[in-house]
Amino acid sequence: MAQAELTIDLDAVAANWRALAGRAAHGARTGAVVKADGYGLGAAEVARALVRAGARQFFVAQAAEGLALRAALGAVPDIFVLSGHMEGATAAIAEARLVPALNSIEQMTRHFAALPGHPFAVQIDTGMARLGLPPDHWRAVAGTILPERPLLLMSHLACADEPAHSMNAQQLSLFHTLTVGTGIARSLAATGGVLLGHPYHFELTRPGIGLYGGAPFAQARAVVALDLPVIQTRVIAPGTPVGYGASWIAPRESVIATVSAGYADGLPRALGGARAEGAGFALWAGGQRCPVVGRVSMDLITVDVTDLDEVPETLAVLGPGPGQGVDALAALAGTIGYEILTSLGARYARRHLGGG
Ligand SMILES: *Cc1c(COP(=O)(O)O)cnc(C)c1O
Numbered sequence: 001m002a003q004a005e006l007t008i009d010l011d012a013v014a015a016n017w018r019a020l021a022g023r024a025a026h027g028a029r030t031g032a033v034v035k036a037d038g039y040g041l042g043a044a045e046v047a048r049a050l051v052r053a054g055a056r057q058f059f060v061a062q063a064a065e066g067l068a069l070r071a072a073l074g075a076v077p078d079i080f081v082l083s084g085h086m087e088g089a090t091a092a093i094a095e096a097r098l099v100p101a102l103n104s105i106e107q108m109t110r111h112f113a114a115l116p117g118h119p120f121a122v123q124i125d126t127g128m129a130r131l132g133l134p135p136d137h138w139r140a141v142a143g144t145i146l147p148e149r150p151l152l153l154m155s156h157l158a159c160a161d162e163p164a165h166s167m168n169a170q171q172l173s174l175f176h177t178l179t180v181g182t183g184i185a186r187s188l189a190a191t192g193g194v195l196l197g198h199p200y201h202f203e204l205t206r207p208g209i210g211l212y213g214g215a216p217f218a219q220a221r222a223v224v225a226l227d228l229p230v231i232q233t234r235v236i237a238p239g240t241p242v243g244y245g246a247s248w249i250a251p252r253e254s255v256i257a258t259v260s261a262g263y264a265d266g267l268p269r270a271l272g273g274a275r276a277e278g279a280g281f282a283l284w285a286g287g288q289r290c291p292v293v294g295r296v297s298m299d300l301i302t303v304d305v306t307d308l309d310e311v312p313e314t315l316a317v318l319g320p321g322p323g324q325g326v327d328a329l330a331a332l333a334g335t336i337g338y339e340i341l342t343s344l345g346a347r348y349a350r351r352h353l354g355g356g
Pocket residue numbers: 033035082155156189190191192206207208209210
C-alpha cells in the first residue's frame with residue numbers, strides 16, 4: 001500500500017441511523033445531518049446509503065453543499081440548509097430545490113423577495129445564541145410567516161450531550177411554547193437530543209455524529225478504519241533520539257517504524273508527547289499496541305514496533321478490534337470526535353464499504 005487508506009463502513013452508518021430511528025418517539029421521523037462532507041466521510045456516499053435505509057430529510061450547513069448533495073441524491077429527499085438563505089445563495093437554493101432554514105428577519109425578507117412560494121424552514125434561537133430568530137423576533141413575525149406554511153420549525157440544543165444540564169429542559173419548554181398549536185412539523189433534537197428521550201423528538205430528529213459512530217451515542221457501531229503504510233523501519237541503539245526536538249530517547253535497543261500520515265492528515269500534533277506507559281497515542285498491528293514515540297510531524301509518525309515479531313505493511317490508527325476509536329483519539333488530543341472526523345484529510349485513499 002503506497003497511500004494511507006481511510007475505510008468507511010456504510011453498513012455501519014445505516015445501522016446507526018436505524019438504531020437512532022428505532023429510539024424515535026411515535027410519529028417522529030429521523031433525518032440525517034451530512035454537513036462538512038458527511039463529517040469528513042463523504043456526504044454523497046453516506047447520504048445514498050441512508051436513502052436506502054429510509055432517510056428522506058437531510059441537513060447541510062451551506063447551500064453549495066446542498067447543491068452537490070442534490071446531484072448525488074436526485075429529486076426526492078428534502079435537503080435543508082442550516083445557514084439559511086444567505087446573500088448569493090439564491091441560485092443554488094432555486095436550482096437544487098433546497099429548503100433554507102431562515103435564521104433572521106433579514107433572511108426572511110430576502111427569501112420572500114427572491115423566491116416567493118419556494119419552500120423554507122424557520123430556525124428559532126431558544127438559548128444557544130448562535131443561529132435563528134430570537135424569541136421576540138419570532139413572536140413578532142409568526143402571524144405573517146405561519147400562513148406561508150414553513151416545512152419545519154426548528155431549534156438546536158446547546159447542552160444535549162450533558163443530560164443533566166438545566167439548559168435542556170429550559171430550551172425544550174421555550175421551543176414548545178413558541179411552536180405549540182402551529183400545525184407545522186418541528187425539530188429540536190440532534191444526536192444528543194435523540195438520546196434525551198421522546199419529549200425532545202417532536203416530528204423530526206436530525207442526528208449527525210451518532211451516524212458516524214461518535215459520542216454521545218455510546219452504542220454506535222464504529223464506522224471508520226484508518227490504516228497507515230510503513231515507509232521504513234530502523235533499529236536504533238539505547239540513547240538514540242527520535243523525531244523533532246529529540247523529545248523521545250530510546251530507553252533500549254528499539255525498532256522504529258516510520259508511517260505515512262501526520263498532522264496534515266488530521267492526526268493532531270497534540271497526540272504526540274510523553275504520557276504514562278500504555279496510555280498515549282498508539283498504532284495497532286492487529287491486536288497489538290505499538291506506542292507512537294517522538295512528535296507527530298506534518299506527514300510522518302514514528303512508532304515503536306520493538307515488541308512485534310514481524311513489522312506489518314500497515315499499522316492501524318482507527319479500526320475495529322482492540323484499537324482506539326474516534327473518541328479515544330479525540331480525548332488524547334484534547335478535542336472531540338467531531339473535530340477528529342472532520343479533520344481527516346483529503347490525502348487518504350478513501351474506500352467505502354457496503355451501503356447497498
Ligand atoms: C451539526 C448540527 C446537527 C447535528 O448534530 P450532532 O451533534 O452531530 O448530532 C443538528 N442540528 C444542527 C442545527 C447542527 O448544526
